[in-house]
Amino acid sequence: MVQYDREDLASGRVRWTDLTPSEWRNRDERGIAELKETGIFQPFEKEYFRKDGSRVPVLLGGALFEGRSNEGVAFVLDLSEQKRTERALQRSEAFLAEGQRLSSTGTFSWRVATDEITWSAQLYRIYELEIGVPVTLELIRTRVHPEDISLIEKMKMVDQARAAGNDFEWQYRLMMPDQSIKYLYAVAHATRDENGQLEYIAAIQDVTAARLSEEALGKIRSDLAHATRVMTMGEMVSSISHEINQPLGSIANYGNAARRFLAAEPKRLQEVDQALAKMVTEADRASAVISGIRALSRKSQPERVALHIEELIDEVLALVHRELVSRQVVVRAEFGEELPLVRGDRVELQQVLLNLVTNGADAMSSSSGSRALLVRAERSEQEPDSFVDVCVQDSGIGIHAGELDRIFTAFYTTKPAGMGLGLAISRTIVEAHGGRLWAEANNDGPGATFHFTLPAAA
Amino acid sequence: MVDDDAAMRHSTQCLIRSIGLRAETFASAQQFLKYKRPDEPSCLVLDMRMPGLSGLDLQKELAEAGVEIPIIFVTAHGDIPMSVQAMKAGAIEFLTKPYRDQDLVDALHDALKRDEAARTEQTKLRDLRRRFDSLTPREREVMGLVVSGLLNKQIAGELGSTEQTVKFHRGHIMRKMQAVSLADLVRMAASLSIPHR
Numbered sequence: 084m085v086q087y088d089r090e091d092l093a094s095g096r097v098r099w100t101d102l103t104p105s106e107w108r109n110r111d112e113r114g115i116a117e118l119k120e121t122g123i124f125q126p127f128e129k130e131y132f133r134k135d136g137s138r139v140p141v142l143l144g145g146a147l148f149e150g151r152s153n154e155g156v157a158f159v160l161d162l163s164e165q166k167r168t169e170r171a172l173q174r175s176e177a178f179l180a181e182g183q184r185l186s187s188t189g190t191f192s193w194r195v196a197t198d199e200i201t202w203s204a205q206l207y208r209i210y211e212l213e214i215g216v217p218v219t220l221e222l223i224r225t226r227v228h229p230e231d232i233s234l235i236e237k238m239k240m241v242d243q244a245r246a247a248g249n250d251f252e253w254q255y256r257l258m259m260p261d262q263s264i265k266y267l268y269a270v271a272h273a274t275r276d277e278n279g280q281l282e283y284i285a286a287i288q289d290v291t292a293a294r295l296s297e298e299a300l301g302k303i304r305s306d307l308a309h310a311t312r313v314m315t316m317g318e319m320v321s322s323i324s325h326e327i328n329q330p331l332g333s334i335a336n337y338g339n340a341a342r343r344f345l346a347a348e349p350k351r352l353q354e355v356d357q358a359l360a361k362m363v364t365e366a367d368r369a370s371a372v373i374s375g376i377r378a379l380s381r382k383s384q385p386e387r388v389a390l391h392i393e394e395l396i397d398e399v400l401a402l403v404h405r406e407l408v409s410r411q412v413v414v415r416a417e418f419g420e421e422l423p424l425v426r427g428d429r430v431e432l433q434q435v436l437l438n439l440v441t442n443g444a445d446a447m448s449s450s451s452g453s454r455a456l457l458v459r460a461e462r463s464e465q466e467p468d469s470f471v472d473v474c475v476q477d478s479g480i481g482i483h484a485g486e487l488d489r490i491f492t493a494f495y496t497t498k499p500a501g502m503g504l505g506l507a508i509s510r511t512i513v514e515a516h517g518g519r520l521w522a523e524a525n526n527d528g529p530g531a532t533f534h535f536t537l538p539a540a541a
Numbered sequence: 542m543v544d545d546d547a548a549m550r551h552s553t554q555c556l557i558r559s560i561g562l563r564a565e566t567f568a569s570a571q572q573f574l575k576y577k578r579p580d581e582p583s584c585l586v587l588d589m590r591m592p593g594l595s596g597l598d599l600q601k602e603l604a605e606a607g608v609e610i611p612i613i614f615v616t617a618h619g620d621i622p623m624s625v626q627a628m629k630a631g632a633i634e635f636l637t638k639p640y641r642d643q644d645l646v647d648a649l650h651d652a653l654k655r656d657e658a659a660r661t662e663q664t665k666l667r668d669l670r671r672r673f674d675s676l677t678p679r680e681r682e683v684m685g686l687v688v689s690g691l692l693n694k695q696i697a698g699e700l701g702s703t704e705q706t707v708k709f710h711r712g713h714i715m716r717k718m719q720a721v722s723l724a725d726l727v728r729m730a731a732s733l734s735i736p737h738r
Contacts, residue, residue, distance in 0.1 A: 328638050328639065329548060332638040332639045333546075333552035335642065336549075336642065337552050337555060339642035341559075343556075343560060344559050351559075354555075354558070357555075361552065408592045409590070409592060
């Protein structure tokens with residue numbers, strides 16, 4: 084244990100006191116005093132020097148033989164292995180604690196039969212409770228967000244967990260005393276101890292930061308989409324104001340005509356009636372244009388509703404009709420038979436269509452040939468039951484094979500006044516809907532075709 | 542009236558009917574160019590911005606073809622350079638939508654009055670031309686010298702004729718041209734752009 088041999092001892096080279104490091108000498112003396120007084124000394128831990136100067140941890144205990152004051156027995160137990168294990172355990176505990184702290188993950192165990200709950204320190208920190216206070220389901224309840232409590236109760240999650248003994252995961256929120264919200268993600272694993280008693284071991288991660296940045300990212304995306312939408316609207320403002328001024332001018336004309344028909348002698352009532360009917364039609368036309376614009380410039384979180392893609396296409400084409408006419412673009416819409424409804428956000432999908440249609444018109448602005456734009460919606464060739472394919476085909480300058488994918492990169496643009504965001508945002512929108520957006524060169528003639536797919540509403 | 546917007550065409554037609562006038566409408570400049578105008582006072586209400594041939598293009602084309610018709614421009618854009626160009630090319634009014642109906646009514650009356658006056662002028666000129674055409678070559682020669690302010694004696698000298706003969710021609714000229722005085726004849730000659738010395 085201390086690396087000396089019998090010869091070292093016999094020759095007197097080993098001195099008892101030299102074996103003990105100086106900081107342990109006091110302890111030794113107390114042990115000797117105890118021995119003298121009571122005839123026994125309780126085992127205690129200390130260290131000895133080895134022959135090579137290194138230290139060995141030991142447990143030392145001893146007693147005098149009864150009735151003898153100078154003869155007894157002592158034992159020295161090498162604690163090296165135990166100490167190593169202890170250190171390793173401490174280290175791994177430290178690793179675990181640090182790991183829990185760094186990953187904001189706490190752990191707990193729940194013995195279902197006894198409701199005995201054990202938490203890791205990090206879990207106390209996540210719940211902002213004093214480390215070590217006894218954890219009960221009632222205490223946990225005071226921290227869980229009221230809305231999530233009612234959900235948990237409605238789903239009888241606790242009862243199910245008691246009965247089922249399956250692994251499960253769930254997401255929930257905490258509401259702290261200062262009303263701040265934490266988002267937690269929990270995974271629980273069911274085990275049975277040797278007596279067959281159910282115990283859950285669970286990891287709970289505080290995902291608040293990730294959740295908030297995700298929300299912020301979503302908001303940025305939606306703000307950006309809004310900005311480009313407003314920009315597109317800005318570009319079209321003159322043609323849009325025309326769309327509104329036309330019906331307004333017509334209404335004024337009919338109104339003035341009606342007053343004159345009324346002032347005539349005799350009154351020309353039939354013509355008054357006709358003029359009034361026309362006024363109503365034109366007022367409806369103007370408000371349709373305005374609601375179209377308002378919908379496009381509206382800023383709100385995307386929603387998912389079942390939509391007629393045909394309607395959506397018609398609305399967008401009506402909105403850009405004037406612009407296309409002034410650019411001498413002939414536009415045609417084709418719809419497959421019995422198209423399923425698609426699920427999506429009306430405004431976002433209108434934005435995608437608006438972008439593809441104006442891109443198509445832009446691509447043809449320098450072409451001297453016929454400027455034909457085709458918008459077609461039909462069931463997807465590959466998955467006719469679950470997807471609708473919408474394509475916008477132009478006869479413009481086309482796209483080089485090498486650029487077919489690059490055009491979807493943000494800030495990549497071939498237009499002098501473009502920001503290069505339209506297609507990038509369109510693709511993001513389509514993908515968020517569960518569809519795809521891609522471009523193809525036309526096989527039979529100049530120009531390009533943009534396709535996007537949308538899942539059919541179930 | 543030429544406007545590519547159907548509602549605008551119909552409503553303007555309705556308004557024009559309400560003031561007791563008749564309107565023909567055309568969806569494009571090309572359509573209007575094919576139309577055979579009736580021989581009566583008329584004017585053209587023209588939308589500035591149309592696909593295909595624009596309002597300004599049509600104005601130019603009509604001028605080149607020698608078609609004289611007062612033009613009232615209507616635009617939704619209040620485009621000043623365009624309106625200046627149109628007015629320079631002879632448009633009589635430039636209305637920005639939405640316009641007051643009275644402005645259109647006034648412009649229509651004004652345009653029709655102008656067209657009527659121009660038509661009267663045209664008729665007068667055609668009449669005058671017919672009268673002038675009825676003169677003999679000699680009489681036309683004498684008329685040129687008369688309106689230049691030469692005395693009968695001087696004209697006789699010029700033509701190697703007698704004063705008596707010149708007087709005789711002069712009487713014929715005044716009667717055929719239905720001129721009441723020398724000043725009247727001079728005005729007629731000016732209208733006909735007869736060369737004089």
